[in-house]
Amino acid sequence: MLLIYTQKITPRIIYIFKHICTNMLGISIRFTSKIEEFIAHDGMKLSYGKQALGNELFIQNTGLLMEQGLSEVEIKVQPWGDSFCFFPATEKSDLPFDIFAASFYLLSRYEEYLPHVKDEYGRFPASESLAEQEGFLQKPVVDVWAYKFREVLQQRYPDLNEKKRSYSVQSIIAVEHAFSYRNKGFVRSFVGMLVDLVKLQFGKVLDRIQVLLRLKKDPFNIFEDLILLIKQYDLKLMFLFQLSDFTVHDRNINPNRMPLRSVIKYVADYTKVGLLLGYYSLRNIKTLRKEKLRLEEIVHSPLRAVLNSKYNLSLPEHYNNLTELEIPEDYSMGYPETQGFRAGTCTPFLFYDINTEVTTPLEIHPYVLNSNVLEEEPIGKMKSEVAKMLQEVKAVEGNFNAVFKNQDFSDYSDKELYYSFLKQIHEIK
Incomplete structure (x- = not known):
């Protein structure tokens, strides 16, 4: 079990820690906001705040998971090994960025709530996404981050049990x-045949007749x-x-x-x-x-x-x-x-x-x-x-x-x- 300390336990923190730690990595977790309980804990522990409390695993909190509602978020994407990351943290953090805030930003589709230019069908287009603009749309970065987080956790706590996922x-x-032709009714079939004739699509006219006469599938x-x-x-x-x-x-x-x-x-x-x-x-x-x-x-x-x-x-x-x-x-x-x-x-x-x-x-x-x-x-x-x-x-x-x-x-x-x-x-x- 991984004990997680955070000054305030918010719905966003519960959501993203459960997804990454439990759903993806198979690690059971428990939260606490009591420093005394956290320090006294002998097992695996992680603090998520502005500074570490001791020699535990420490991920610096950049603030997104403490907020409510939407705000303009400044994002600067930077390389991290063969991947990418954003919401950078200081050198005191055991990861160079706030993996939980970055994962929440992508999974919640935070950017789709913000003002954006829609395409001709009223959709959020890929071109408006951070992933497309920064060149990581073809990479499952949240999964990559989770696996790297597990490596860091395992270095600190070698007895960590791995969850076996399956591709x-x-x-x-x-x-x-x-159906293309069957069961359309007389009017739709007749109009469709006229359209095909106007477009000189005689092959489709023949196909339609054969299908309607049950001579062809x-x-x-x-x-x-x-x-x-x-x-x-x-x-x-x-x-x-x-x-x-x-x-x-x-x-x-x-x-x-x-x-x-x-x-x-x-x-x-x-x-x-x-x-x-x-x-x-x-x-x-x-x-x-x-x-x-x-x-x-x-x-x-x-x-x-x-x-x-x-x-x-x-x-x-x-x-x-x-x-x-x-x-x-x-x-x-x-x-x-x-x-x-x-x-x-x-x-x-x-x-x-x-x-x-x-x-x-x-x-x-x-x-x-x-x-x-x-x-x-x-x-x-x-x-x-x-x-x-x-x-x-x-x-x-x-x-x-x-x-x-x-x-x-x-x-x-x-x-x-x-x-x-x-x-x-x-x-x-």
């Missing part, structure tokens, strides 16, 4: 449109192919289906149609399924509840996982809605326009709401890669960057989550490209 990979299949219905990969290679895939009402933003088929429900039930027999959030469910908790109940009624089990891969991730409102509806897991923490670690980590973490200074029960599972970016760069360069990030995650025994769309693996896409990245991530030869 894992998961691909998330976002299903906005389970719908091109977006690739679920059997991916389930076959699960069976052959024991892949960890999770499918998240959109079940929104039809609107100008959400153009999926009616969620009550039996073919869609049959696909969801079929997939749920082999792997985890969840909810791909629609445009209005991000803004209206009643709409979110309706979509949640739809999925639960189909699979006959509570909804566990959701993804918002396309629209604005509005913090903290969106996560608070998930918490209120008791949805335990979110997979939206990533950038749809670039690869990297949005929260600086490849480890699941609980969401901390800065507005209320409360640790919520919602577990955030960051994703590293969105298939949107795979055609943006030359394939050789992207393969190299994905390989580097895989190694970064392996080095800290973290979780590599990637987001694909079902249509990525259809004949209307460069499916060989996407299959090659899927196989690279899961190390299929």
Whole structure:
């Protein structure tokens, strides 16, 4: 057990110390603000303040975790070995920076609460992030820091027991449109065919006719192919289906149609399924509840996982809605326009709401890669960057989550490209 002294035990301190010490490193901790108790303790101990109390491990507190609410934070990033750090400390500190304040800044998404320039979709873009501006977006720095902190702790206390983490990979299949042509209704099918004719896309016109006449499989219905990969290679895939009402933003088929429900039930027999959030469910908790109940009624089990891969991730409102509806897991923490670690980590973490200074029960599972970016760069360069990030995650025994769309693996896409990245991530030869 590690005894931690701090002059004031704040919700931020409890949150970040529990995450780094207990959740990531497996070290049980206890807090005290009584100097006499701390000095009398014979076991492992760490002081977190302005100056050390004795010969214990000492991390200098730079102040962020003692505050409430938001303030303009001055950040100067500097190199630290083969990594980066900020919130520098004096030489008296056993680490050259306040690892706990820096980790809290990234995990809480402090910068997303501050004024920033949004992109055309109203999202917080990677270009506005400290990690992108300072060149460490492709590194899970919080995990790297935690492992270096463990090394320092182990040098001081050699009897420290290590927690064994395990590296894992998961691909998330976002299903906005389970079908390209089937089950769209006469009007939508007729208008769609006219649009294809105007665009001289005669191949799609022929495909539509064959699919509607049941002479050909719908091109977006690739679920059997991916389930076959699960069976052959024991892949960890999770499918998240959109079940929104039809609107100008959400153009999926009616969620009550039996073919869609049959696909969801079929997939749920082999792997985890969840909810791909629609445009209005991000803004209206009643709409979110309706979509949640739809999925639960189909699979006959509570909804566990959701993804918002396309629209604005509005913090903290969106996560608070998930918490209120008791949805335990979110997979939206990533950038749809670039690869990297949005929260600086490849480890699941609980969401901390800065507005209320409360640790919520919602577990955030960051994703590293969105298939949107795979055609943006030359394939050789992207393969190299994905390989580097895989190694970064392996080095800290973290979780590599990637987001694909079902249509990525259809004949209307460069499916060989996407299959090659899927196989690279899961190390299929």
